[in-house]
Amino acid sequence: MAVWYRKALEAVPAYEAGRAPAAGSGGAPPLKLSSNESLWGPSPAVQERLRALAGEVYRYPDPAATGLRRALADAAGLDPAQVVVGNGADEILRLVTTVFLEAGTEAVLPAPSFAAYRLYAALAGAAVREVPLGPDGGMDLEAMAAAVSSRTRVVFLCNPNNPTGVVTPRAAWERFLDRLPQGVVVVSDEAYREFVTDPAYPDTLAAVREGRPVIHVRTFSKLYALAGLRVGWAALPAGLAELLWRARDPFANNSLGLAAAEAALADRAWTAHVQAETLAARRRLEEGLSRRGLRFTPSQTNFVLLDVRPESGSAFAARLETAGIAVRATESFGLPGHVRITVPPAAHLGRLLEALEAAQAEGPRS
Ligand SMILES: Cc1ncc(COP(=O)(O)O)c(C=O)c1O
Structure with a gap:
């Protein structure tokens, strides 16, 4: 056909x-x-909440994810307007490519790394420039900064990196951020952040609080064990958050996922x-x-x-x-x-x- x-x-x-x-x-x-x-x-509290909500699924979910956004913003020292909730971190990554990439633009990403960056950038019609990891298995942020061209709109970082499990340290992150040209957005995918013990791990939320063009991406799929319910989130400047919300499917997160994520956060x-x-x-x-x-x-x-x-x-x-x-x-x-x-x-x-x-x-x- x-x-x-x-x-x-x-x-x-x-x-x-x-x-x-x-x-x-x-x-x-x-x-x-x-x-x-x-x-x-x-968490057992999450499981109990899910059972209690089973009869409520005839209702549409809250399209603004109000309760979860407030809880996440409070925990991160942000305003809820600086938080976007998505159907997994995957959806956040896809929203970034929908909003900031199109044919003729380019994304810079580490390699080897999580496949979604390449996949969604290609889906948006953008070119992809892959930058090899350093010899220790962490990202080479000097080389990534050098790979940014006039067509680059997004740089994806994965920290710690999947599949190497290696952290890129704060000093390299701060140098990278200072070198970044105007108009380029950085995604810091921190899906595994909760397992990091290295004191040199960068604080990318601080950059968000300063209003830098940084999108800090997190997930409930790993430490919180909610992979099947698909809940991810991003902290980012409010102006960028508004763009992502515009591109998001209004009911992207189902009511069980939203409630489970809130209950998971509460069960410290x-x-x-x-x-x-x-x-x-x-x-x-x-x-x-x-x-x-x-x-x-x-x-x-x-x-x-x-x-x-x-x-x-x-x-x-x-x-x-x-x-x-x-x-x-x-x-x-x-x-x-x-x-x-x-x-x-x-x-x-x-x-x-x-x-x-x-x-x-x-x-x-x-
Ligand atoms: C680095 C990284 N980012 C994002 C994700 C996707 O997370 P989610 O399940 O929230 O879509 C994964 C999942 O394995 C991952 O490894």
């Missing part, structure tokens, strides 16, 4: 989601460590518990990897990047899947020879480390 469609679609890469494993041989229960979900699950004890457990499990996972001589990048997130070279990430991941464990091969990020592993609760660590050691032992020798 000959129909007209936007040719920009031809440049849009397909999104590859983390695989769900089948049960392992011998009936080992499936363990999905391929999408950086929180296996601790949502649960959040602190999961945060502490995740950090402790990350430490133990990294210690276990070191003890077994497995090579990894020290992580500031809820995942760890394992170097499996000379093998391909997908061959290694396929072998691990026979043990019922799914991890993410990072070839689609442009990073062959690696897999990204979500940090699971401590109870799963023994099984995971054993399976990783076995998968490594069965692979080709370096």
Whole structure:
């Protein structure tokens, strides 16, 4: 059938989601460590709120996300007019590309990094300039600043970066921001911010408070374990927020997601518990990897990047899947020879480390 469609679609890469494993041989229960979900699950208070609201779903959700926006703004020291709520951080990223990009413009992004930047920029018809990460797996902000051209409208930063898990420090961020030409918007995607322990991590909310053209992006999918309900948000200057709201589907967030996110924010004890457990499990996972001589990048997130070279990430991941464990091969990020592993609760660590050691032992020798 000959129909007209936007040719920009031809440049849009397909999104590859983390695989769900089948049960392992011998009936080992499936363990999905391929999408950086929180296996601790949502707070019991969130679950209770969702059950209580089940009969209310005949109503449309609040298009302005009033309650959640107020709670987020209060916590961040901002005005609600400086907060946008979206259907996942993904929707925030897509709104940015809808508002600030079109054919003839350009986005600068790190590589390898989260695929959505490339995908949404291409969907908007913009050109993409990818800047390789530095040798430590963090962004090279000097090179990213140098890549900004007269056509650049948006620079996407991912801090800590997915899939490397590495933080780009404050000094580099501040130099970068000072070098940024007028008219360019910076997105700082901080989906994994709650897992950062590095004291050199930049405070990009401070830049928002100063009215700099910075869009600080967050999600309820990781620490708060609400990935299935799709709630993300951004802090940004009010003038930019207004543009994003204009482009947003009025009912982008459903009522259950909005209520769950509010309840999750209110349950600070649960959040602190999961945060502490995740950090402790990350430490133990990294210690276990070191003890077994497995090579990894020290992580500031809820995942760890394992170097499996000379093998391909997908061959290694396929072998691990026979043990019922799914991890993410990072070839689609442009990073062959690696897999990204979500940090699971401590109870799963023994099984995971054993399976990783076995998968490594069965692979080709370096
Ligand atoms: C860096 C980064 N940004 C954004 C997202 C998307 O988050 P959400 O589930 O809120 O759309 C992810 C999800 O994995 C991510 O890794």
